[in-house]
Amino acid sequence: MPFETENDPNRLPHLIRRAQVVLWDFDGPICRLFAGHSAERVAGDLVSWVEGRGLHGLLTDTERESLDPQVVLRAVDRRHPGSDLVAELEERLTQEELRAASSAWPTEYADPLIRTWTAVGSRLAITTNNSPRVVRKYLASRGLLDCFAPHIYGRTQELRLLKPDPHCLNRALSAMGAAPEDALMIGDTTPDLRAAERAGVPFLGYARNEHKAKTLRDAGAETVLVSLQPLLERLRAQAGPPGAGGAPGRV
Template identity: 40%
Template structure:
């Protein structure tokens, strides 16, 4: 739709970016199944029974959520359960720090955030990754000055990962702006669900056309397979002629 993206960007005071996908294909060359296996080995060593969905999971972040929602279910975990959660979260965080040393920027992200900053837009990260590795990556590739804050995984409550809106709500409190005055750029349905829960319009950076269509069906204001249209829209606002 002509004018859709320029209008959305022009009307936004701030943009919230998911990290893994829009900013960097963080784990593109870093297999997550071995990370999940490390967590399952830890659980077995600590005598923690593994439900079928936990045994079957090869997604390290999904496994953290399952661990807190299906295995350690108490509102206030006891000391041993809390230690198990901390050790499991620490395994994932250590791998994220390793990935941060080698990950590369997503295509067009550098030009996009430069243009957005030139328009006076405030930029933050909302991620299921731990905030430390995200900051380490941003500083390594020179994007740290563009993003004023990072709202990553809550290590004390793993059920607050997206689609839970915790990180989005924290970003809105930090920014001090209304949800409708922001945009969230993400690549997963869980990103869209978190945005929708608090009323933030969603722009989808999908991995393929089918994923883009799904995001549009689920309510994305826009979804495509490249950040280039967003970059061009932002740059066009800087120089309308």
């Protein structure tokens, strides 16, 4: 099933029509960042680095065994916010993400969808918990940087402001002069959904498999795509044939 809605079968075209500004999460909707560079190994290396500094008791067993390097980073920040330890750990994660960007897998249909949305006049931004340096590297490698720049809002030293906090979404909206109701957030995790809710931005879920789709639906996402293809087709259909006119950003 290409997409599902809880109640309203017209919700997807409605979301597209309203989207003057589209806020994209990065890892998931645009690419699989760690497809060729194990996130599990990266998380393990971060744990080993922390413990190598004599801080074995800093992490809980659950955090130590996490497959997500961001879990490790945020756990350390909760106990030592703003410290040199956190700054160095964040930089180590950024370097791993930069290496991963070279072997990231593009999400199917993401590239043409990004170019089509740009062509019809909507403005695009990245709102991610990954490093903005990583996002720029990946987008440049795909010839997509101009579709987003300068609106790339990623991880900063203030880790408490990562999603589900809406900070990066609010930064994007403010910089682009956009009202929340005229934007659309595309994300693949519950923190993406919660950040969009807190920012007042309509949310479109993307999930690369049914298990992830169920997680988003159970969290309250009303529209979840398991492929970006129907979104691309709907966008092209609503844009109309070349030269048909229409207001930019109201596709």
